[in-house]
Amino acid sequence: EAQVTQNPRYLITVTGKKLTVTCSQNMNHEYMSWYRQDPGLGLRQIYYSMNVEVTDKGDVPEGYKVSRKEKRNFPLILESPSPNQTSLYFCASSLSTPGQGYEQYFGPGTRLTVT
Amino acid sequence: SQQGEEDPQALSIQEGENATMNCSYKTSINNLQWYRQNSGRGLVHLILIRSNEREKHSGRLRVTLDTSKKSSSLLITASRAADTASYFCATPSGSARQLTFGSGTQLTVLP
Numbered sequence: 001e002a003q004v005t006q007n008p009r010y011l012i013t014v015t016g017k018k019l020t021v022t023c024s025q026n027m028n029h030e031y032m033s034w035y036r037q038d039p040g041l042g043l044r045q046i047y048y049s050m051n052v053e054v055t056d057k058g059d060v061p062e063g064y065k066v067s068r069k070e071k072r073n074f075p076l077i078l079e080s081p082s083p084n085q086t087s088l089y090f091c092a093s094s095l096s097t098p099g100q101g102y103e104q105y106f107g108p109g110t111r112l113t114v115t
Numbered sequence: 116s117q118q119g120e121e122d123p124q125a126l127s128i129q130e131g132e133n134a135t136m137n138c139s140y141k142t143s144i145n146n147l148q149w150y151r152q153n154s155g156r157g158l159v160h161l162i163l164i165r166s167n168e169r170e171k172h173s174g175r176l177r178v179t180l181d182t183s184k185k186s187s188s189l190l191i192t193a194s195r196a197a198d199t200a201s202y203f204c205a206t207p208s209g210s211a212r213q214l215t216f217g218s219g220t221q222l223t224v225l226p
Contacts (some may be wrong), residue, residue, distance in 0.1 A: 004157075033214070043158075043203070043216040050212065058213055090157060099211020101146040101165060106157035 002027050006091050006107035013081055014115055021076045021110050023091030029105070031094045032074040033058065034066065036087040037109075043090070049074055050097060081114040088112075121204060121217040129225050134191045136220040138204030139184075145207065147180055147187050152201045152219075161189075161202075194224045 004025045013019055025032065033048035035058075045058030049068040063085055065077040074093075078085060089110045094102040122137045140147070145166045150158040164171045164180045164187065171178045177190040191198055201219045208215040 035216075042218045045213050045215070048213060056212065058209075059215075088155065092158075097212050098205075098207040098214040099145060101163055103148065103160035103163060104150075104158070104205075104214060106159070108157045109155065111155075 002105065004091055004093055004105050004107040006089075006110050008110060009108060010111050012113045012115065015082055016080050019078050019081060021089060021091075021112070023074045023076065023107060024072050025093040025105065026072065027093060027095075027105065028071065029093035029095055030071070031097055031102070032068065033092050033104075034064070034074070034076045035090045035092065036060065037090065038087050046076070081112075083114050086112060086114050121202075121220045123220060124218070125221045125223070127223040127225065128194060130194060130196055132194055134194050134198070134222055134224070136189045136202050136222070138187045138189070138217050140187075140204070140206045140217075141185065142208070143182075145211070148205045148214075149176075149178060149187075149189050150203045150205060150216075152203065154200075158203065191222075194222075196224050196226045198222060199224045
């Protein structure tokens with residue numbers, strides 16, 4: 001089954017404790033991205049990757065890191081989480097860039113709370 | 116940056132009625148997508164319309180695109196309670212390497 005998986009689904013952590021949210025897709029997609037969703041602010045793109053070892057900042061990259069060492073995986077790293085990073089996070093993948101007109105496949109989401 | 120703005124923010128209708136949602140965007144695009152999100156879950160792609168298309172159908176969905184007005188509409192016909200969800204439009208941005216989502220319309224279909 002074609003899918004995007006994220007782990008963990010729920011995470012409560014404390015300020016400053018490094019964490020990683022994993023994302024994996026089994027569709028051989030080139031394009032992957034991370035979004036955060038906050039009430040009243042909608043979905044905002046954090047980082048995206050057009051292929052292995054090619055990553056770029058989205059609209060809200062501060063406080064986040066990503067890596068793309070393998071095509072299928074695109075982890076999101078919070079080196080020193082802060083309460084304003086409490087949010088619902090989504091990973092997504094598609095065959096190619098949005099400009100090419102390919103649908104995005106979304107993971108189930110990770111609800112992160114930073115206290 | 117907020118590329119798409121949706122209208123209305125919330126819509127409540129009876130089962131069997133049609134629901135229309137609108138999306139406006141700011142810059143020139145070559146395609147526009149619509150997604151659905153059930154509460155707190157991942158988004159699901161509904162339909163994509165390209166800039167050279169004016170209208171597209173998929174089942175009970177009809178999407179229109181007016182590039183001169185920089186707007187799109189999503190019509191759901193004969194709505195069902197299961198259509199209750201948030202609906203988002205999304206457009207390419209950032210040299211077409213990013214996807215920017217609208218603010219969404221919360222649709223409630225009452226049985």
